Amino acid sequence: MTLQFHNTLTGEIDKFESIVPGKVSIYTCGPTVYDYPHIGNWVAYIYWDTLVRVLMANDYDVTRVMNITDVGHLVSDADEGEDKLEKGARREGKTAWEVAKFYTNDFLNGMKQLGLVTPQFIAKATDYIPDQIKLVQKLVDKGYTYQIDDGIYFDTSKFPTYADFAHLNLDAQKAGARVEFNQQKRNASDFALWKFTPAGEKRDMEWLTPQEILEDGKWNMEDGKSQSIANSQIPIANSQRMGFPGWHIECSAIAMSILGETLDIHTGGIDHIPVHHTNEIAQSESATGVIFSNYWLHNNHLKVNNTKISKSLGNGYTLKDLQEKGYSPLDFRLFVLQSNYRKEGNFTFDNLQSAKNRLHNWRNIAALRHQIHDTLQSEAERAKDDKTISLLATSQAIIEALNDDLGTPQALKIIDEAFARITRSSLSRVDRQSLIQLLETIDSTLGLQLIDSTPDISDEEKKILLLRKSARERKDWDKSDELRDELLKLDVIIRDTNSETVWEYKI
RNA sequence: GGCGCGUUGACGGAACGGUUACGUGGAGCUCUGCAAAAGCUUAUAAAUGGGUUCGACUCCCAUACGUGCCUCCA
Secondary structure: OOOEEEEOOOOEEEEOOOOOOOEEEEEEOOOEOOOOOOHHHHHHHHHHHHHHHHHHHOOOEEEEEEEEEOOOOEOOOOOOOOEHHHHHHHHHOOOHHHHHHHHHHHHHHHHHHOOOOOOOEEEEHHHHHHHHHHHHHHHHHOOOEEEEOOEEEEOHHHOOOOOOOOOOOHHHHHHHOOOOOOOOOOOOOOEEEEEEOOOOOOOOOOEEOOHHHOHHHEEEOOOOOEEEOOOOOOOHHHHOOEEEEOOOHHHHHHHHHHHOOOEEEEEEEHHHHHHHHHHHHHHHHHHHOOOOEEEEEEEOOEEEOOEEOOOOOOOOOOHHHHHHOOOOHHHHHHHHHOOOOOOOEEEOHHHHHHHHHHHHHHHHHHHHHHOOOOOOOOHHHHHHOHHHHHHHHHHHHHHHHHHEOOOHHHHHHHHHHHHHHHHHOOHHHOOHHHHHHHHHHHHHHHOOOOOOOOOOOOHHHHHHHHHHHHHHHOOOHHHHHHHHHHHHHOOEEEEEOOOOEEEEEOO
């Protein structure tokens, strides 16, 4: 099976081909750091992490960029309303910079807990202000922009394919819109590239608006009239017009600065299709004249108890909430992998429990590697062994399942079937090396850390096991049960099969 | 008001125009020193009504319900 993904750009499952053979560039829309991420946010990062792991399993050299939106952009697509970071700052009595730093660290910590591969570039928007200005400059120079009272806007009517990506019906949307648009905008879909700090305000995060991106060195004053900055009546301070980037410009600027004008893959949530990604495409392709990204992958959303997660409803659990209820980030990771990234998921604690149990069972399989010895049989004999052969084929089957548009549910099924073959057979017939190899494949593609999370039992515990073995051999059942209880207290469960005794983790 | 999506068993969740998905949980049986595991069995699976077809969970139409975007949010 070749590597293929559902591409929003074409609406089809497309065979993946990178621009440079063997190398792939990916841009992932990252978090806005003004609050704790909820489980719905994490779903996206888990799926895109799987994408990266699958590409690596196919021997691609992956260069991935994820932005951190640490500059306040506005709360709505209409470029109106309160700024999230400034709002968060007020809520917590901190500056926007402090808020951004705090939640950036929290996010990075969450990534670590979930076992997400760190992107090669984690780009903070505030570190790329000059790049963003440069991109605005380019669009100004090419005539794609216009300036109104509150900022510099992109004229979407100058990008004829604007509606194509999201299959928008702009006229119908305008007619049905329930929000009022900024009356100065030429088209309802026009968006801000650069916003001016409102007169008389001081923001925590603001930068000097370069004269070059302003129209003829003029700007509209509050009375709506254009005045020249050369006018000596205007105080010098006013000529230093402060501003900040619009909502969409950072992703284009960061992506192209680091990865070049055309990316292989751009990822994000489906909610980004109609506005954010549509705007990214418009501004990027207007500036460069070449296609911005060859593949666009979008993850569906997660619901909680069949209702959507939203900040305003306050039903978004955080990783910490899950941990307080006894579920680890990896339990959640397996829960997420149980469904396809394009399907709307539904989170309930029952479902999470189901994933937790599944992971626990898998860990007990992984622990078997400590309990079997390297087989002494020859290569020829090993090749004859069904179990060995099927375990080796399983690794390849997992990768092929994932290659087909990130088929994580199918991959999990393959793992279950392979593990079932192991539990059914006598331990002496399982080849240790091929089990380890399978576990390594699972960990590298799905990030479940089966190997790291399943250490061997202690020497003390092994000693008890041996004592119990001899007690059983002389049919001293009282002693045997006593030793079994002793191990249970140490969180080791044992079970006796026909030929041997197997230990498992209690938790 | 405009545009779109979904509806599979107790729960989660796949594939597929005809063949047991798989997992988690429940019940029963077998095996077993006990326990556990495993194996086997089991519970009216495809929202509803039509249509196409030799045959539909799978394709088409309608209805119901749910839900998403257009407004924060992945």
